[in-house]
Amino acid sequence: MWPAFDRTTVRRLLRWAGSGVAFMAVSSASLYALVDLLGVPVPIATLVTAEVCTLLRFLVNHYWVFGQRRPSWRQCAEYHLATAGGFITWWTISNALALLGVHYIMAGLLAVPFSAVVNLLSSFLWVWGKQRLHR
Helix, strand or coil: CCCCCCHHHHHHHHHHHHHHHHHHHHHHHHHHHHHHHCCCCHHHHHHHHHHHHHHHHHHHHHHHHCCCCCCCHHHHHHHHHHHHHHHHHHHHHHHHHHHCCCCHHHHHHHHHHHHHHHHHHHHHHHHCCCCCCCC
């Protein structure tokens, strides 16, 4: 069940959204560095970028968004599974748009909203939703 929209939940939603916007910038910078500076092919660069950002965002969500301590490998694995659908959606759309001629950074940005809903629901309802979040 979705947690009540009390102050804590609203604060978590805002922090979750803020970290998402920040990671759009991190993803774009990573893609630029990998593709333009290092010459990595776009499909590989998007894969590397997604994994690095997933690991970093897990830690940001764990500590800053949900105020939890001591992340576990299990939670990290659950977060990876929970975001897999969002990742597949993002990776497919960003690469399809790039193949259609959209600049790879713009393609990556345009693909984000499609994966955001999956990631939001999985974060709030599964990975951190199992714990009592109203402390």
